[in-house]
Amino acid sequence: MKYIFLFAALLFGAQPSYAQQKPEVVIATDITNFWNAYDKITATKDSTQQLNYLNQLFINKGTPGLKAMMQVRNYTAKQYIDAINRYPLFWNSIRTNTLKAKAFASDIAINVSKLRKLYPQLKPAQVYFTMGILRSGGTTLNNNVLVGSEISMTDEYTVTSEFPDNYKNLGNFFKTNPIKSLVFTNVHEYVHTQQKSTQINTLLGQCIMEGVAEFMAVKATGQASPTFAMFKSNINTQRLKQVFARQLLNSINYGYWLYNDEQNEFNERDLGYYVGYLICQNYYNKVKDKQQAIKQMIELDYNNDADLLAFVDQSEYFNQKSSALKSQYEVSRPAVAGIKPFKNGANDVNPATTQITIEFSTGMNKRSRNFELGPLGMDNLMRVQRFIGFSDDGKQMTIEVELKPNRRYQLLLGPRFMNKDGVSINPYLIDFTTAGQ
Template structure:
């Protein structure tokens, strides 16, 4: 994108051990190519154009997101037709990326300080089908959906903050051992702890959690919500707790409960360095919960 002053650095997962001190690599060539196609088609690219000129010609990061999150030319075209403003507005979000990169440099330096073996792969910014906002896995790197992240108004209103804290959340997923297991068989507790751990790591490294909307949803209802969570913790139907937010209505209370369990573990630990490592390397959800000291309605210092 001309004029945003951000170099496009093409690098694969071989760069995963790059020093955070050098600044995180933010790859935007997929976004540039998408908007060349989009603008040339006056905002109405065809499925064939999106497939041939965007997806097929895309980066490894875009191909990864397409594979693991079912991003297709047809699904993108359908979303453009249904919500054209999402794609028009997303283009302006690129302007915040230079400052985002600077702030992420500080956040990732803190991550490496707290967890010296941390991997720092590039962030690939892509345009997708309106979701997901972002994904991060140890073996596939980190991808952020520009149009999805820019469109969620109940995230941080400041776009720069929104990118920084969500990307910090996703960088935590890159480090997690348990994210390599079969997601299709996660229980409510397992998945909530993975997301809650990423929220706590984002808070400890970037200053705030990735998702900022839980206060109004939970205030005064903490014990009620968490008692219901305990009853559902072993279910493999996650729909009441996770992946249930829409553009209009926030949800995903499993993130919030998982964050509070992880924060209880961290606050109760005498060795914070070991606790941070335990949170990222957690594989036994039940054991972690038992050791956390958490209970429904617990009062935590500085918890949101």
């Protein structure tokens, strides 16, 4: 049966100005299709037949939401088959919950309607209950809310005994009974469809973007945030503020603030949501016109540093102006002090050189690094044949290379090179030319 639940009566019945717009819908056919395919797939050991069932009964029949989720998370048919075969106890333990999608449709509609009262400019979006492969409980693409039902509709009884060690965070998350927060999660994701972007250039911008969605979900639903690491009594908020201020303008590298389980002094993941929420809460409480405050938060360009920092200053969350924090951040950034056995920019490097050592101004995080192409692209890339490692104090890093004569080489050290406090380097270009034979 195709689950399509129109929101028109709830969301538009009392608002004639929306009469000509396409009504929001919750679409859950991907869940039904998945289980139809699952039953066929698990009834055979023939890998070719398994792929055929998956494609015919699930992917080819998939909603735009499923296709969007596969695009955003880079899911492939083979990955689905591998997950189905590896985790049978897990899949069987979530089946009943995922088939409850129909029961949540009206509650989602009611709370989206509440969101519209807070933000009358709310644009229509569609909510898709999809089935993924354990890499997203919820995300968005354009005006689509994409629910990863295999994560968002779990509970404390979900079986995780088959999972590898790197999925440990999922087990902890399932114990919080995510299905009980499903409506809240959808409102959070719905807010993302209204924002200018969800791919932000700085840690501060990304945290505020998430914080706005969390804050608005709290205001619309009237519920306390269920997001992991939110409102924990063991978090020293003043210390949290101090530590975050040292890293707020990091680009790309989100450290332990968002989307990962990297160890930190607070022993909590995703604290960036909490910091972003607190900034928004401060701002909202200080502005007299609450509806204008909401409009400002949702429509803020989180990639515009000037606007973003002005917003933070208005919130008065930090004890200093953002200009001072920015200056302190730049001063605190680690730097590349030099390279050995030659100077960067040299034109006569011995092509027999097989190791290069990069020296840093301070001890670096030994687990984090990234190499990128230089401006001249692939043709001039100095390939890292082997990463030898950091020195004990983290101030030197050695790589193994293979060079040819009369060649110009480039390699860019990216922002995932960071010090022990999680502060990134400015990208550093290694650029040199080898001598002739």
